[in-house]
Structures are given as structure tokens and as C-alpha cells.
Amino acid sequence: MIKFDNVYKSFGDNKVLDGLDVEVPEGEITFIVGKSGEGKSVTIKHIMGLLKPDKGKVIVEGEDITNFDKYQIREYRKKFGMLFQHAALFDSLTVEDNIRFPLREQLQMHESKMKIRVDEVLEQVGLEGSHKKYPSQLSTGEKKRVGLARALAPRPKVILYDEPTTGMDPLISEMIDELIVKVSKDFGSKLTSIVISHDLKAALATAENIVMLYQGKVKLEGPPSSFKKTKDPVIRQFFSGKVEGPMEFL
Amino acid sequence: MAPFEMVGARFLTIISAVGIFIFFLRESVQELFKKPIRVSEIIRQMEFIGNQSLVIIVMSAFSIGSVFGLQVGMVFKTFSAEGQMGIATATALTRELAPMMTAFLITGRAGSAITAEIATMKVNEQVEAMESMGVSPIHYLVIPRLIASFFMVPLLSGVFVFIGILGSFLVGTLVFNVDEGLYFYKITDQLVYKDITMGLEKSFLFSIVIALIACQFGLKATGGAKGVGQATTNSVITMLLMILLLDFVYTFFQIAI
Numbered sequence: 311m312i313k314f315d316n317v318y319k320s321f322g323d324n325k326v327l328d329g330l331d332v333e334v335p336e337g338e339i340t341f342i343v344g345k346s347g348e349g350k351s352v353t354i355k356h357i358m359g360l361l362k363p364d365k366g367k368v369i370v371e372g373e374d375i376t377n378f379d380k381y382q383i384r385e386y387r388k389k390f391g392m393l394f395q396h397a398a399l400f401d402s403l404t405v406e407d408n409i410r411f412p413l414r415e416q417l418q419m420h421e422s423k424m425k426i427r428v429d430e431v432l433e434q435v436g437l438e439g440s441h442k443k444y445p446s447q448l449s450t451g452e453k454k455r456v457g458l459a460r461a462l463a464p465r466p467k468v469i470l471y472d473e474p475t476t477g478m479d480p481l482i483s484e485m486i487d488e489l490i491v492k493v494s495k496d497f498g499s500k501l502t503s504i505v506i507s508h509d510l511k512a513a514l515a516t517a518e519n520i521v522m523l524y525q526g527k528v529k530l531e532g533p534p535s536s537f538k539k540t541k542d543p544v545i546r547q548f549f550s551g552k553v554e555g556p557m558e559f560l
Numbered sequence: 561m562a563p564f565e566m567v568g569a570r571f572l573t574i575i576s577a578v579g580i581f582i583f584f585l586r587e588s589v590q591e592l593f594k595k596p597i598r599v600s601e602i603i604r605q606m607e608f609i610g611n612q613s614l615v616i617i618v619m620s621a622f623s624i625g626s627v628f629g630l631q632v633g634m635v636f637k638t639f640s641a642e643g644q645m646g647i648a649t650a651t652a653l654t655r656e657l658a659p660m661m662t663a664f665l666i667t668g669r670a671g672s673a674i675t676a677e678i679a680t681m682k683v684n685e686q687v688e689a690m691e692s693m694g695v696s697p698i699h700y701l702v703i704p705r706l707i708a709s710f711f712m713v714p715l716l717s718g719v720f721v722f723i724g725i726l727g728s729f730l731v732g733t734l735v736f737n738v739d740e741g742l743y744f745y746k747i748t749d750q751l752v753y754k755d756i757t758m759g760l761e762k763s764f765l766f767s768i769v770i771a772l773i774a775c776q777f778g779l780k781a782t783g784g785a786k787g788v789g790q791a792t793t794n795s796v797i798t799m800l801l802m803i804l805l806l807d808f809v810y811t812f813f814q815i816a817i
Contacts, residue, residue: 386694400681
């Protein structure tokens, strides 16, 4: 469904993507892992059309999105839901209005239908009755759940999670990981989930497919079992979390 | 860095900033006529820029009008021409003082708040979230503020003129014993249509400058709290300088040419 075809991207002298070739399978949970600065966020921004590659193609549902103009990109983005690292809720709006936002803006949904959909997604993330709260009245975990509810509300084809558990305590991290799996199961093969994460334990436990980025390319791509079995020293070092090894740390 | 290089670098920075602003202006014009028209957001911004600025506008206008009345009254008294106070105040207020002071006050009260609000949204990824949902931040954040400013700044400038004249009137009649009828007769007799249109045109121009600069600096903010503070300071300075510069250029073309 989403395919990177020989994608290059540099920022000044800093080469981030160096001929990236990867294909994200449809209807699965794919984790994109790699150490900081390896281009995970840059990859997700290419998928969203927030960045354009210097060279190469980003093909989504058979279309090369790199040639889209700003109006096509706006339409294209409606296929996606995104959970930001810090949830990125609109702090001047209530929980309910945050969730209504994409429904009104993207789907021009009728008021009565919006109410049903808001109740539905809030139930899905376990936050029934939080409609009138403002983001400042929510805990970090609750903000993430509202962010997820907002991303899910328009029923996107793809949901992107940008480091969903970074900075969270283990309990909230566990809860978010469970939610990723639950949401994926609820939507079945209709929903493709892409998770950017440093949380390797979660990747091995939750993912159906893992892509490891290293030096701007894919180091290994496959199910968690292939990462557990591999003898590649770079991957072993990354998954063991040891400083000593072939992988350089800045 | 050599002085010549410093001047060159500064010049390039200014040219680049002007280029970015023109690009932003073009994008805003493109988005201006796109649907949906966000009526409730426009009304909310009108209330914020207009209604919430009313007290400071009234107080400043009364103070400036009174002080202006005292100053010109002293001068006119030496020629026994206190009766000219009304038209002198009205001309100064309509052509220059009201549009300029209103723009300054709106810059400080509403312009800075707009930059701070949008900059906070930017650094907290809220603007990016909006973009990720296929919503144009210019259409959602800039256009309602631009429309609200366009209607409210000239309106407040009109209030400024009215209250300023009232302040000067009280000084004229109570301190310099100017006849009430004569005070207003001189205004209605000598104030010309061009005095009013000149002030009004300036106000419209300043309203656009305030809204666009405030929003643009907010949208390009980076970093955390420091970035928000920096964006707000830079935005206010730029708005004030642009108002002064445009005021001179506009007045020059109206009077000298």
C-alpha cells in the first residue's frame, strides 16, 4: 500500500535517507525502529506529504504522491490519522470538539452523526464521559488516548503513531501498546498501523512487521521472529541496547 | 565579520524576510476566497480584536485628545484663535493620530496575543496536527483574524477620533472657554472628505499589516517557550516598524505627489 522507491533526502550536508526502499504491508501493524537521527520521523513526514524527497518516489495506493500539488496533498492526507508524540490536542477546544474537528473539516459530517461517532471513539479508547474536559484537565495518558480517538474518528485507512510511548511510565506505555493492538483488531484489515518507536520490547511484542532503519537504508525488514533470530551485529547491538559495538552513537 | 559583510548579511536577511512575507501574503489571498467561511471564528476574533480593545482605545483616545487640546490650545491662545482647536484636533486625529495610535494599541494588545497563541500552537505540534488532517492553517488561523482585523481596526480608529475630539472639546470649553457651537462648527465646516478617507485608508492598510505579521511570526515560531517569546517580541517590533514605514510612505504619496 505504501512504498518507498529509492528515496533520498538530505538536510544540508546531513544525508538522512540514502536510497530507502521499503514497502509497508496493508492492514498490519508495522513498527519503524532505529536509533535517533536515522530518519524515522523523516520517513513518516514523507508518507504524510509534509516533506518531499530529493530523489525517488513515495507510492501510496499506486500513486506517486511526490508530484501532488498542495491541494492534492490536502485531500490525500484525509486517508490518514496521526497520533503525535505529545498528542497535539487543540488546547482551546474540549475533548469533544477536538474529536469533532476532523469530522467537520474532512467529512463535513452532520451534527447528529458526529455525536454518535464521538461517543463511539471515546468508548473505544476507554474515555467515556470526558466530552467536556479540556486538554489541560487530562493526564498524559488520557491526552494520548484522546489524540488516538481524534485520529480514529474519521475512520482513516492508515494510522501513524509518532513515538507513542516516549517519555511515558511503563504502565501507560503498556496501555498505549495494548490500545494499538486493540484498535488494529477493531478495524481488522481495513486499518494499516505504522508506529515509530524506540521501544523495542513493544515492537517485538506488538508488531506484525518491523522495519529497522540504519544509515538511511533498511537494515532488516520482517516479522519480530526474524529480528529475534538474526546474527547481524548492528541489529543485535541495537536490540541489546549496548553502547559498544559496530553502531556509532553521536 | 567585516563591517561590509555584516551590512550585506543584514541586507540579505531583510530581502529574504520581505520575500517570505510576500509569499505568505499571496497564500493568504489565495485562501481568502476558499470555502468554508468560518463565521463563528471570525465573530470570535472580532470580539477579541474589537470589543476587548475598546476600553484601552477609549482611555487612550480621551487622554491623547485632551493633551492635544491643551497643547494646541496654548499655541492658539497666543493668537487669540482658540476657536480653531476643534478643527486642529479633528484634522490631526482623522488624518494621523487615530489610525496610527489605534494600530499601535492593537499591535500591543491583540497583535502580540495572536502571535503568542499561534506560536504556542506551532511549537506544540497543533499546527502540524491541523496540516496532517488536511486543513490549511492559513485558512483556519490566519483568514478569520485577517477579516476581523480588517473590520475592527478602522472601526476602533473611528471610535478613537470621536473620543479624542470629545477630550479636546472638554479641554477647549472648560480650560480655554471656547464656545461649544464654534468648536463643532469649525469641524463640520472645515474637515474635508479627504481627511476622513486618508485616515480610513491608513487604518485598512495597518489592519492587514497587523494581522498578517502577527500570524506569520506565530506560524514560523520554533523551539519551546523561548521560541514563543522571541516570535512575539520580533512580531511586535516588525509590526510597529512596518506601521511607521507605511504611514510615512502613504502620507508622502498623498501629500507630496
